[in-house]
Amino acid sequence: xxxxxxxxxxxxxxxxxxxxxxxxxxxxxxxxxxxxxxxxxxxxxxxxxxxxxxxxxxxxxxxxxxxxxxxxxxxxxxxxxxxxxxxxxxxxxxxxxxxxxxxxxxxxxxxxxxxxxxxxxxxxxxxxxxxxxxxxxxxxxxxxxxxxxxxxxxxxxxxxxxxxxxxxxxxxxxxxxxxxxxxxxxxxxxxxxxxxxxxxxxxxxxxxxxxxxxxxxxxxxxxxxxxxxxxxxxxxxxxxxxxxxxxx
Amino acid sequence: xxxxxxxxxxxxxxxxxxxxxxxxxxxxxxxxxxxxxxxxxxxxxxxxxxxxxxxxxxxxxxxxxxxxxxxxxxxxxxxxxxxxxxxxxxxxxxxxxxxxxxxxxxxxxxxxxxxxxxxxxxxxxxxxxxxxxxxxxxxxxxxxxxxxxxxxxxxxxxxxxxxxxxxxxxxxxxxxxxxxxxxxxxxxxxxxxxxxxxxxxxxxxxxxxxxxxxxxxxxxxxxxxxxxxxxxxxxxxxxxxxxxxxxxxxxxxxxxxxxxxxxxxx
Amino acid sequence: xxxxxxxxxxxxxxxxxxxxxxxxxxxxxxxxxxxxxxxxxxxxxxxxxxxxxxxxxxxxxxxxxxxxxxxxxxxxxxxxxxxxxxxxxxxxxxxxxxxxxxxxxxxxxxxxxxxxxxxxxxxxxxxxxxxxxxxxxxxxxxxxxxxxxxxxxxxxxxxxxxxxxxxxxxxxxxxxxxxxxxxxxxxxxxxxxxxxxxxxxxxxxxxxxxxxxxxxxxxxxxxxxxxxxxxxxxxxxxxxxxxxxxxxxxxxxxxxxxxxxxxxxxxxxxxxxxxxxxxxxx
Numbered sequence: 001x002x003x004x005x006x007x008x009x010x011x012x013x014x015x016x017x018x019x020x021x022x023x024x025x026x027x028x029x030x031x032x033x034x035x036x037x038x039x040x041x042x043x044x045x046x047x048x049x050x051x052x053x054x055x056x057x058x059x060x061x062x063x064x065x066x067x068x069x070x071x072x073x074x075x076x077x078x079x080x081x082x083x084x085x086x087x088x089x090x091x092x093x094x095x096x097x098x099x100x101x102x103x104x105x106x107x108x109x110x111x112x113x114x115x116x117x118x119x120x121x122x123x124x125x126x127x128x129x130x131x132x133x134x135x136x137x138x139x140x141x142x143x144x145x146x147x148x149x150x151x152x153x154x155x156x157x158x159x160x161x162x163x164x165x166x167x168x169x170x171x172x173x174x175x176x177x178x179x180x181x182x183x184x185x186x187x188x189x190x191x192x193x194x195x196x197x198x199x200x201x202x203x204x205x206x207x208x209x210x211x212x213x214x215x216x217x218x219x220x221x222x223x224x225x226x227x228x229x230x231x232x233x234x235x236x237x238x239x240x241x242x243x244x245x246x247x248x
Numbered sequence: 249x250x251x252x253x254x255x256x257x258x259x260x261x262x263x264x265x266x267x268x269x270x271x272x273x274x275x276x277x278x279x280x281x282x283x284x285x286x287x288x289x290x291x292x293x294x295x296x297x298x299x300x301x302x303x304x305x306x307x308x309x310x311x312x313x314x315x316x317x318x319x320x321x322x323x324x325x326x327x328x329x330x331x332x333x334x335x336x337x338x339x340x341x342x343x344x345x346x347x348x349x350x351x352x353x354x355x356x357x358x359x360x361x362x363x364x365x366x367x368x369x370x371x372x373x374x375x376x377x378x379x380x381x382x383x384x385x386x387x388x389x390x391x392x393x394x395x396x397x398x399x400x401x402x403x404x405x406x407x408x409x410x411x412x413x414x415x416x417x418x419x420x421x422x423x424x425x426x427x428x429x430x431x432x433x434x435x436x437x438x439x440x441x442x443x444x445x446x447x448x449x450x451x452x453x454x455x456x457x458x459x460x461x462x463x464x465x466x467x468x469x470x471x472x473x474x475x476x477x478x479x480x481x482x483x484x485x486x487x488x489x490x491x492x493x494x495x496x497x498x499x500x501x502x503x504x505x506x507x508x509x510x511x512x513x514x
Numbered sequence: 515x516x517x518x519x520x521x522x523x524x525x526x527x528x529x530x531x532x533x534x535x536x537x538x539x540x541x542x543x544x545x546x547x548x549x550x551x552x553x554x555x556x557x558x559x560x561x562x563x564x565x566x567x568x569x570x571x572x573x574x575x576x577x578x579x580x581x582x583x584x585x586x587x588x589x590x591x592x593x594x595x596x597x598x599x600x601x602x603x604x605x606x607x608x609x610x611x612x613x614x615x616x617x618x619x620x621x622x623x624x625x626x627x628x629x630x631x632x633x634x635x636x637x638x639x640x641x642x643x644x645x646x647x648x649x650x651x652x653x654x655x656x657x658x659x660x661x662x663x664x665x666x667x668x669x670x671x672x673x674x675x676x677x678x679x680x681x682x683x684x685x686x687x688x689x690x691x692x693x694x695x696x697x698x699x700x701x702x703x704x705x706x707x708x709x710x711x712x713x714x715x716x717x718x719x720x721x722x723x724x725x726x727x728x729x730x731x732x733x734x735x736x737x738x739x740x741x742x743x744x745x746x747x748x749x750x751x752x753x754x755x756x757x758x759x760x761x762x763x764x765x766x767x768x769x770x771x772x773x774x775x776x777x778x779x780x781x782x783x784x785x786x787x788x789x790x791x792x793x794x795x796x
Contacts, residue, residue, distance in 0.1 A: 310697060338694075345789055355698060359698060359704045359708070
């Protein structure tokens with residue numbers, strides 16, 4: 001109990017310092033609204049229903065983009081691992097495109113797809129695709145041959161072997177790739193919503209900021225970072241659950 | 249014991265007891281009432297069933313841990329804190345993978361600021377037969393070669409006392425045999441004081457002036473035997489009846505303890 | 515160890531070239547692979563150009579290779595492109611270097627003290643999993659439109675990646691090596707420089723390659739959001755005028771820069787980590 005208290009003391013102190021800095025006027029209220037002001041504004045935004053609608057829009061886009069990215073990315077990754085020819089042909093393109101900051105694609109995708117959900121979903125899909133491809137590819141490539149040989153010699157079909165051995169053995173790498181993708185998806189979601197959207201948390205932050213409602217902007221930023229944090233922790237729990245056989 | 253009054257022992261363990269107190273669990277008595285003297289230039293081996301606290305004795309001499317009771321002495325001075333003048337070898341080679349074989353051997357000399365460290369390190373690599381591998385990294389060496397690097401690294405700093413914790417335990421039988429011979433050859437030239445922990449009875453007899461047999465946990469000294477076989481311990485010695493008798497006798501003692509440790513009563 | 519996933523463990527960051535074992539015919543084989551790849555790229559460009567020329571798709575939406583090259587030449591000769599490249603590259607590099615150095619230094623410092631590590635761990639773990647890009651408008655509010663805001667935005671993205679990974683690498687150290695080094699008389703300083711740092715280096719490099727991408731990403735987002743210079747601005751401004759050729763010109767240049775960065779990083783990594791068994795042979 002005391003240990004727990006000690007662990008979270010720094011966070012409490014940080015909040016207290018924030019409140020004090022703003023209240024005493026050391027930092028201008030516009031630049032840094034007091035913690036209590038932000039919390040009050042957060043309460044207002046939540047109770048008048050605005051916040052929920054924006055959260056809903058953002059979550060729909062994240063889930064859509066990630067679902068696409070994970071499905072297409074893992075299939076592509078496994079195919080690349082299975083076919084040396086395909087790998088030889090696309091390897092240079094992947095090497096070239098992997099480092100490109102995908103946020104740069106936002107403007108062109110908005111031109112193509114407009115301000116609706118599809119633009120954000122497309123950005124998230126494109127941005128998360130390569131890390132997932134890479135995770136699936138590395139995982140599938142790293143499968144020990146002895147595992148595959150012994151499965152085949154025990155009479156497993158090619159499909160069974162792929163599913164029972166390759167997929168299972170590739171899971172840790174694939175799941176790590178998805179975690180990278182999850183973090184990226186939030187960055188791309190918020191970035192693209194700030195740049196071109198009429199709903200969503202990124203839009204709300206930009207909109208409140210433009211209107212000079214800085215306490216509201218802090219509140220919205222607080223909410224989306226909390227959601228991002230919760231998503232990451234939730235994913236970690238899932239990761240450990242799926243890989244529980246590894247933990248001795 | 250075989251220590252004469254005129255020559256004080258190099259290492260002295262004075263009634264050492266070590267108890268681990270893990271948080272939220274019952275304390276574990278690792279060893280109790282350990283008293284032992286190792287004369288300068290002697291090799292003493294310690295055998296016993298696994299988990300009897302053999303390694304903790306070495307840790308008490310090196311100062312890596314402080315005994316709960318009693319104390320260790322080196323050169324008549326009590327051990328307090330980590331000693332930098334002992335050579336330590338583990339079953340795992342402990343090679344730094346980011347340094348070449350040569351630079352691994354140099355490490356100890358480097359942190360001591362020895363100027364001609366490169367020559368000394370080269371010389372030791374040559375003595376363990378690795379002069380052609382000085383530029384190789386850990387992953388490019390076999391397990392036996394890595395352990396040879398560990399031997400060279402340990403001797404390069406010219407320690408008075410060598411503490412060896414099953415240094416050849418992870419090697420295959422042939423490599424182990426070769427490294428035992430090499431260790432004896434190097435020891436013959438340098439006459440270091442060696443405290444050597446092993447669970448291999450043959451190894452214990454082959455190397456030792458004296459073998460200490462430990463009991464199952466809590467580890468106590470069960471018996472001490474002098475090995476009065478001639479040196480160098482060439483093949484004729486190891487094939488002799490006396491060698492076999494020593495092994496047989498110690499094997500029986502260790503077996504009793506191993507059975508006791510696993511809960512079987514004899 | 516079970517929370518290793520908090521930091522990116524060293525792994526192959528890119529799909530490696532397949533290894534061809536047979537010594538004979540390697541040259542011929544490689545030549546064929548290169549020809550096939552070139553044909554693939556050229557083919558894609560030709561199809562793109564043809565689709566627009568034939569009138570299958572309106573160049574307004576997807577531009578065309580010829581239009582992109584023309585636009586690039588135009589941007590280059592006007593000096594605009596070079597200025598934008600300079601802005602984006604310098605901002606990204608400043609953010610990358612500053613946050614990497616600070617991240618590694620604070621990670622190493624924190625790894626030396628169990629107490630401070632315990633105190634800061636919850637904050638760092640939390641901050642590292644936050645989508646910190648949400649702070650970009652706040653940062654622009656605080657630092658104004660300009661270099662500082664862009665660098666700080668990228669810094670908030672990159673710093674924690676380095677910190678968490680350096681800390682993870684420093685804690686992942688082989689205890690045998692640490693013990694032996696201590697017994698051999700290594701001072702605290704020796705331990706830090708000669709044992710902890712080299713042992714954490716693979717982890718640091720794993721973070722650095724992610725950090726490079728993120729620092730460019732942060733700068734580009736900030737440039738798109740609020741700026742009047744840089745490749746992000748070029749892309750956003752072109753998109754605002756529905757000048758798709760300009761958008762593609764900016765994207766191609768940006769991709770080339772990002773690729774050069776990552777190649778340079780891999781060269782440095784291969785040099786500093788040449789003691790690592792290569793992943794290709796494993």
